[in-house]
Amino acid sequence: MSELNELYQEVILEHNKNPRNFGEIKDANRTAEGNNPLCGDQLKLYLRIEDNIIKDISFVGQGCAISKASASMMTQAVKNKTCEEAEKLFSEFHKMVTGKLDPETEENSLGKLKVFAGVLEFPARVKCASLSWHTLHAALNNEKMASTE
Amino acid sequence: MRQDLGLKLLDSSPKKPFDVERIRADFPVLSQNMNGKPLAYLDNAASAQVPKVVIERIHEYLTKEHANIHRGVYYLSQKATTAYESAREKIKRFINAREAEECIFVRGCTEAINLVAYSFGRRFIENGDEIVLSQMEHHANIIPWQTIAEEKGARLRIIPINERGELVLEEFENLLNERTKIVAITHVSNSLGTVNPIKQIISIAHKFGIPVCVDGAQAIPHFRVDVQEIDADFYAFSGHKMFGPTGIGVLYGKRKWLEEMPPYQTGGGMIRRVTFEKTTFAPIPEKFEAGTPAIMGAIGLGAAVDYLNSIDFEAASEYEKELLEYATEQISNIEGVRIIGTAKEKASVLSFVIENIHPHDIGTILDQQGIAIRAGHHCAQPVMDFFKIPATARASFAFYNTKQEVDRLIEAIKKTVEIFS
Numbered sequence: 001m002s003e004l005n006e007l008y009q010e011v012i013l014e015h016n017k018n019p020r021n022f023g024e025i026k027d028a029n030r031t032a033e034g035n036n037p038l039c040g041d042q043l044k045l046y047l048r049i050e051d052n053i054i055k056d057i058s059f060v061g062q063g064c065a066i067s068k069a070s071a072s073m074m075t076q077a078v079k080n081k082t083c084e085e086a087e088k089l090f091s092e093f094h095k096m097v098t099g100k101l102d103p104e105t106e107e108n109s110l111g112k113l114k115v116f117a118g119v120l121e122f123p124a125r126v127k128c129a130s131l132s133w134h135t136l137h138a139a140l141n142n143e144k145m146a147s148t149e
Numbered sequence: 150m151r152q153d154l155g156l157k158l159l160d161s162s163p164k165k166p167f168d169v170e171r172i173r174a175d176f177p178v179l180s181q182n183m184n185g186k187p188l189a190y191l192d193n194a195a196s197a198q199v200p201k202v203v204i205e206r207i208h209e210y211l212t213k214e215h216a217n218i219h220r221g222v223y224y225l226s227q228k229a230t231t232a233y234e235s236a237r238e239k240i241k242r243f244i245n246a247r248e249a250e251e252c253i254f255v256r257g258c259t260e261a262i263n264l265v266a267y268s269f270g271r272r273f274i275e276n277g278d279e280i281v282l283s284q285m286e287h288h289a290n291i292i293p294w295q296t297i298a299e300e301k302g303a304r305l306r307i308i309p310i311n312e313r314g315e316l317v318l319e320e321f322e323n324l325l326n327e328r329t330k331i332v333a334i335t336h337v338s339n340s341l342g343t344v345n346p347i348k349q350i351i352s353i354a355h356k357f358g359i360p361v362c363v364d365g366a367q368a369i370p371h372f373r374v375d376v377q378e379i380d381a382d383f384y385a386f387s388g389h390k391m392f393g394p395t396g397i398g399v400l401y402g403k404r405k406w407l408e409e410m411p412p413y414q415t416g417g418g419m420i421r422r423v424t425f426e427k428t429t430f431a432p433i434p435e436k437f438e439a440g441t442p443a444i445m446g447a448i449g450l451g452a453a454v455d456y457l458n459s460i461d462f463e464a465a466s467e468y469e470k471e472l473l474e475y476a477t478e479q480i481s482n483i484e485g486v487r488i489i490g491t492a493k494e495k496a497s498v499l500s501f502v503i504e505n506i507h508p509h510d511i512g513t514i515l516d517q518q519g520i521a522i523r524a525g526h527h528c529a530q531p532v533m534d535f536f537k538i539p540a541t542a543r544a545s546f547a548f549y550n551t552k553q554e555v556d557r558l559i560e561a562i563k564k565t566v567e568i569f570s
Contacts, residue, residue: 007513008568016569039509040526040539062539064507065569122513 006118007125008065015069020076021058028056034135034146036127041067045135052083064128070116071132077113083140089113090137097126167468172460173549175200186519189554194339194498194545195523197370197392199453206452207394207445218444219418219435233444236451237434243454244384245375246401253400253407253437254447258366259289261385261400262333264437265362266293268410269331269383276302279328281359283308283316283345284535285338288528290364294333303330310535314341314490321350325357332361336368340529340541341490342473342498344368348379355380360406366390370547371496372466376401388446392547393453397446400437407433414439465548472546473497476555483562489541497546500527503562506569508542514568515542518561520554 028046035042043061047054057075074093078086092108095101096117103114119129131146138146173179176198181188190198210232216225218233234249241249255261274280280294284307291305298305306324309317325332332354336347347368351361360382368374369386376384381401388397402410412419412430416439421429430436476499480486485504503511512524523543526533533539544558 008510013569039524040530040533064509066510125509125513128509 007122009115009118011073011112011115012065012069015072016065019059019068019072021072021079022060023058024060025056025058028058030139030142032135032139032144032146034061034131034138036063036067036131037147038127039064041128041131043067043071043131043135045132045139047139049083054078054081054083054086059132063131064125066116066119066125066128067131070129073113073115074132074136077111078136085109086136087140090133090140093133094130096120097129167461167464167548169468169549169551172465173551175202175456176549177201177204179549183519183521184517189520189550189557191544191546191550191554191558192521192523193370193547193550194367194390194543196389196395197547198549199394199449200392200456202456202459203393203449203452207449210445210448215445217441229444232448232451233442236447236454239451239454240399243457244369244399244401245377247377248404250433251401251404251407253402253434254442255398255400255437256396256443257389257398258364258385258387259398261383261398262290262362262364263293264400264413265331265383265385265402266297266333268413268437269360269362269406270294270297270301272410274298274301274303274330277328278303278330279306279324279326280304281306281308281321281324281329281332281334281354283334284310284531285314285316285341285343285529286333286335286531287339287364287366288530289366290333290335291531307531308334310343310532313492314338314343314532315492316343316345316350318346318349318353322353325354325359329357329359332359333364334361335364335366336374337365337371337496337498338490338529338532339367339498340500340527340532340543341492342495342500342545343490343492344494344496346494347381351380351382367496367498371469373462382406388450388453391450391453392456393450394446397443397450399450404433407437412436412439416440418442460548469497469546469548472550472552472555473499475552476544476546476558479555479559480562483559483566485566486562489536489538498543499545500541500543502538502541503566506565508540510569511542511562511565514565515558515561518557518564520558520561522558 025046028048030047033044041063046058048056059071096103097119099120103110116129119125134146178198214228216229218230237249237252240252308321337344354361362383363381365384365386370391382403384401389395419431419435419439421431487502489500508524515522525540
């Protein structure tokens with residue numbers, strides 16, 4: 001179970017149970033939808049961006065524990081960040097879960113998000129962790145849809 | 150004395166118990182570990198494992214018999230042709246087709262259904278016609294029909310299912326009319342395990358003069374199918390679900406239909422005469438086997454049929470039933486678990502969901518325990534929609550699975566519940 005513990009860490013299980021920023025934002029001025037056709041996970045992001053800053057962000061959707069926890073922690077991580085800072089986090093997160101960035105030895109601003117490094121050992125689950133980030137990336141680029149395929 | 154004699158007679162009459170350990174020894178893949186635990190392979194509805202005799206037969210073919218079939222004037226080609234055609238003969242006997250020519254080799258069940266949809270559809274389906282399917286179909290028995298229906302301006306009519314995952318047969322007859330050109334239906338549901346009363350369905354359709362195409366992919370590995378007895382017009386199945394290799398499958402079709410249907414693909418090996426003005430086609434089965442077929446696959450599938458004939462297939466079916474009953478009983482005792490598909494007649498498929506735990510998380514945790522199951526929509530999204538769930542976790546058994554493996558499955562599910570509690 002040692003590897004499992006690396007994937008289903010307490011913080012991930014907790015965010016799965018009590019996702020933060022879950023629900024619709026009424027005054028959102030940017031939305032994007034993400035889906036993972038492989039497993040049917042669906043996610044919708046709501047953002048309120050003012051002066052290039054993500055003032056508010058939330059999500060709705062259904063998915064596994066990994067995708068739900070990742071979305072929850074993503075919204076916390078990028079709230080009140082500039083769009084560029086959020087994009088940088090997206091890029092670092094993406095590199096981490098695909099094995100191109102070692103968060104322990106290389107410089108990064110991932111902070112708590114490092115908890116998802118373990119997903120690397122579970123290739124079938126990488127897309128679960130990155131769905132919300134791909135959707136954020138789409139929203140920041142004014143695209144309506146993101147897909148992990 | 151008399152009593153003794155009586156007992157002796159009684160002793161000799163019951164069937165020998167099914168020896169699962171002896172069967173397991175026939176499947177090399179089963180003896181390995183996965184993630185440091187003995188492999189419990191419970192994803193047989195996706196693909197079954199292959200017995201040693203099939204592996205050896207393929208090895209022998211590649212080592213000693215390979216050449217392209219038909220038209221070869223040399224010894225090796227004739228040997229390959231004989232092996233390929235004798236595999237067709239084995240299939241014919243296994244499903245009790247009238248003639249070997251009615252058994253077309255295809256890539257798999259999906260290609261078999263595509264063949265019928267496009268070829269039968271092109272010839273017989275017209276604007277305004279109707280095709281009857283059911284709510285429990287695999288995507289492979291939906292999309293080909295949807296595609297030909299769109300092309301021809303025909304429409305799909307759907308037989309509903311009930312909460313247990315059984316067809317609502319009373320509705321079926323109401324769907325049939327003079328515009329119905331074909332009924333395409335599964336014998337056994339891959340996501341629910343439901344065994345449909347296929348003989349009855351076919352007989353109802355035949356009352357209206359409507360042919361029936363049966364998706365038999367999930368039936369063939371679990372019990373004897375006699376295509377003449379059920380009177381199927383078409384019966385499609387895959388080799389890799391019945392302990393043969395991937396890349397080979399069979400479409401059984403009644404001669405009278407196959408002869409009237411145009412080729413599905415064209416090319417080498419399926420013609421009588423070709424000029425730039427006109428081509429005349431070879432008779433069945435060659436008409437439907439354009440290009441070099443999966444010779445190795447067909448021979449491997451023939452060996453899988455030999456294997457199934459060599460074991461007591463009826464006893465194996467019974468054993469699987471016991472296994473399913475045991476697993477169903479055990480899993481029902483776990484709080485929060487709900488079985489999806491509770492039909493009275495089921496093949497060994499156990500689909501389930503756990504409250505507040507996504508099937509993919511179940512799949513990953515079970516994988517770490519060495520247990521291979523499938524999690525997802527099982528290419529049956531209309532079934533998921535009906536039950537208002539995104540996905541299920543599915544354990545599916547073969548006759549080489551054991552009660553101990555079921556126990557491990559149950560333990561691992563309990564552990565999953567614990568992790569997420």
